[in-house]
Amino acid sequence: MKLSNTSSWAIRITIISISLFVWVLLLINPGNIMTIEHCHVTVSGPPATSLSMLLDMNPFIPQLFGWGLMVIAMMLPKLIPAIKSIYVHSFKRYRFLYAFLFVLGYLSIWMIAGVFMVAVILGLNFLMPLSYIPAIGTFIIAIVWEFSPIKQRFLNLGHDHRILPAFGWPASRDSLLYGFRHGMWCVGSGWALMLFPMLLPKMHNLAMIMVTFIMISEHMEHPRFPKWRFHLRFKLLRILIAQTKIKLKLQVN
Amino acid sequence: MSKYLRKNAWDANNGGQFIEKSNEFTALFWYAKAVQVMQSRPIENPTSWWFYAAIHGEFLINEIKDPNYKYLNWKNISYISPKADLTALPSSNLVDSFWDQCQHGTWFFPPWHRGYLVALENILRDIIINELSGPSDWSLPYWNYLNQSTAYAEFKIPPAFTESTLPDGTANPLYVPERYGPTGNSDIYVQVGPNIQTSANDECQWNETYSASAANNASNNSGLFGQFYGGGETGFSHGGSETGDLEMNPHNFVHGMVGGESNSNNQNGLMGVPATAALDPIFYLHHANIDRMWAAWNQTGKNNNTANPNWLHGPTAQGDRRFEMPIDPSGTAWPFTPEDVNSTEHVNYNGQTYTYTYDDLSLTSYETIPPTKLHEKMLERFSKLGVRTVEKGFKMTKKRNPELVGASSGSLTLNSKATKTQVKLQSSSWKSVSDSIMKASVSKIPDEVYLQLEGVKGGSDSNFISVYVNEKFVKSISLFGLLSASMTNAAHGNSGLNFKFNITEIIDDLHLKNDLNMDSLNVEIKTKNPLVEGKEITVDRIGIYRVGQ
Structure with a gap:
């Protein structure tokens, strides 16, 4: 069964609107939650003082909050197919609840990952303040990970959209578990890509936009047999180009 | 050339x-x-x-x-x-x-x-x-x-x-x-x-x-x-x-x-x-x-x-x-x-x-009598449901609005030959189906009802299954492609296959017998070939959907 066009568009518009709103927040960067602030002490002071100053200027919890916003902005559009699937396979009155539980489960996994990620980001900023080396190192790891069979396995698992129970507590529980599971596969495939923009001393907004594009694209690709493969997963770009060509051709004719 | x-x-x-x-x-x-x-x-x-x-x-x-x-x-x-x-x-x-x-x-x-x-x-x-x-x-x-x-x-x-x-x-x-x-x-x-x-x-x-x-x-x-x-x-x-x-x-x-x-x-x-x-x-x-x-x-x-x-x-x-x-x-x-x-x-x-x-472009080789055309089929349905219509006197929109109205609880493992199960109907959702049929008119097109086997998995590609609802035969289907659809690292990502069956006629018949006020449907699935241990077919869920205009 396919969801009606009306419901399908309603889901798309809602999700993309939320994502865009959070993107605006991120770009405004309230309280510098999206960037690591430095001063002359954090850059060159003695280790203990420097660490203390770094944590004073960049408290862990607001940084984690910023991480959460980044996940919502970047990852929410990726969940549209799963949310549509939950909607069509659920009783009408429970559709929103089950979709909400799924998103909650999914975000929880990214937040747990975020605790480690933010610690790594702060740690690397303490050890190598304002340096591009951590970002370059992560970028290399992300490239290797990108073409590895392990990443392909995670991407394949992300296509395992299970049919949920329809009634009662099992339906709520499995919606949440589905979110957990989907989140794990997503963290598994995208952790390095997500870390990269956060380690850039500058231009990390631009990097975030590019990473979002790549991550949405790669989750749109069909599952493939896992092996080392140089494969640029730019499906979203290919769709945009192809559809533009078709529309131009139709206009000419 | x-x-x-x-x-x-x-x-x-x-x-x-x-x-x-x-x-x-x-x-x-x-x-x-x-x-x-x-x-x-x-x-x-x-x-x-x-x-x-x-x-x-x-x-x-x-x-x-x-x-x-x-x-x-x-x-x-x-x-x-x-x-x-x-x-x-x-x-x-x-x-x-x-x-x-x-x-x-x-x-x-x-x-x-x-x-x-x-x-x-x-x-x-x-x-x-x-x-x-x-x-x-x-x-x-x-x-x-x-x-x-x-x-x-x-x-x-x-x-x-x-x-x-x-x-x-x-x-x-x-x-x-x-x-x-x-x-x-x-x-x-x-x-x-x-x-x-x-x-x-x-x-x-x-x-x-x-x-x-x-x-x-x-x-x-x-x-x-x-x-x-x-x-x-x-x-x-x-x-x-x-x-x-x-x-x-x-x-x-x-x-x-x-x-x-x-x-x-x-x-x-x-x-x-x-x-x-x-x-x-x-x-x-x-x-x-x-x-x-x-x-x-x-x-x-x-x-x-x-x-x-x-x-x-x-x-x-x-x-x-x-x-x-x-x-x-x-x-x-x-x-x-x-x-x-x-x-x-x-x-x-x-x-x-x-x-x-x-050398032969005959439209059919076996079937000789064309079935009722869609428009006539719809008129027949109106007539069966007691709706007075005039030819072409009803309008259907292109809107298709599917909604789950019933589902089996838990997954199902098919037995060799026949498996029976009850598919529970959700009372308020099912009521909208019975209402749509009971209040059918040329301006209120009654719902169609579908049964869907969801997440069918296994490896019995050469097998066939036949579906029955309340003892009435619905349709037989082939399981060609089931094995690949059940593999995690193949193109289908372990989603299995879904099969959709139109059961509107059976539901209409139940309505005519005043049997629509029920809380479940009896579904029976028969396999053509026996299933041996280790090669079972599983069905994640059986869903019943109404498709309204």
Whole structure:
């Protein structure tokens, strides 16, 4: 069964609107939650003082909050197919609840990952303040990970959209578990890509936009047999180009 | 401009033989000899039989790990000659470009297979002319198992496919030991019959709508049988659930019946599984018949394919890989789109116009009485429900609004032969169905009701299941493609297959008996072949949906 066009568009518009709103927040960067602030002490002071100053200027919890916003902005559009699937396979009155539980489960996994990620980001900023080396190192790891069979396995698992129970507590529980599971596969495939923009001393907004594009694209690709493969997963770009060509051709004719 | 004629493998080949009454060789003989040549080439050669079979699908790179189905890994298939040299695979570029392309469960099913056949036919003809000094007008024969001929029992596989040797004394490559037939005893035939049992027929030919976007008015929005002729509107689909009427029956049914399941070890025959099917030479005669039916549907039935640009431009329009076939040993590609193969009259084959036709373009071979047309069917429904209408006095919109109204609890493991279960209906959702039927009028079109088997998984590809609701038969379906759809690292990502059944008539009957006020439906699923331990079929859920306007 396919969801009606009306419901399908309603889901798309809602999700993309939320994502865009959070993107605006991120770009405004309230309280510098999206960037690591430095001063002359954090850059060159003695280790203990420097660490203390770094944590004073960049408290862990607001940084984690910023991480959460980044996940919502970047990852929410990726969940549209799963949310549509939950909607069509659920009783009408429970559709929103089950979709909400799924998103909650999914975000929880990214937040747990975020605790480690933010610690790594702060740690690397303490050890190598304002340096591009951590970002370059992560970028290399992300490239290797990108073409590895392990990443392909995670991407394949992300296509395992299970049919949920329809009634009662099992339906709520499995919606949440589905979110957990989907989140794990997503963290598994995208952790390095997500870390990269956060380690850039500058231009990390631009990097975030590019990473979002790549991550949405790669989750749109069909599952493939896992092996080392140089494969640029730019499906979203290919769709945009192809559809533009078709529309131009139709206009000419 | 070349024009070729594809002929009946029985009638035009002296009853499916290698030698004509005039003592000349038949098209089947030349087919066998050219297949021999292709089979003598190693798999790394893009014009080898093995490479071409892998274009459809393979279990060579995509190896099966499940011990129950390892026999399907190409390295374990005795039919594959040692000359194939499976240890030396083609370059990864060739594999990525050409292998695992077949389109199933999608509106691309008819055009992809047409392009596949055209490319293979040209390679075979080239061999027949240049290496075997055979006829220059050779064309691929077709096996019309639905033909009600009085001269031959055409529902049986042509005899040329069961002989162990050719007239020249060489081994017959058309004979495949891993072909078990509908009863599992290697008697190969197609069970032909009406849709009230597990039988192949050509009822699909009455459907007048290629796909959802080709529906020219709201009343054929769901197709005559609840599906569409060509399939669901998808992207590149190497195995899916949006199976069109032509693909399900006769296509899938014939695969399941010819491949079959062996009585001795319950193994699937090669034809029964998409990733091994194209190894069997009968595959191409079966698909020539499916292609013939599509051509007849267009020409004799005067039905149009969809004009949706996403179909005409092929899967690249949706960011997926293109369709392409190798046309020489170096792997030169013929990329094609459905628009290139939209008609057999003007195939755009590698920049040239290639034309072929069939010696029989009758719309149907088995079904003779057309079913009630959709509009009349709707009027009949109104009449049955006691709604007073005038001809054309009702309006349907194109809106389709599916909503779950009932579901089974937990997954279901099918037993050998029959499994019964109750599907619980959610009271408030079900009430909206009964209200829509009870209050039906020309301005309030009653709901249609569908049953969907969701997340069907297993490996019994050659098997069939029949679904009954409250003891009434609904439909039989083939499980062709189930194994690949149940593999995590294959194109379908372990989602299994979904099968949709229109049960509106049964629900209407319940309403007329005042039985709609109920809290569950009794569903029974019967398998045609027995299921052995370790090879069970599971169903994640059975869903009941209302589809309102």
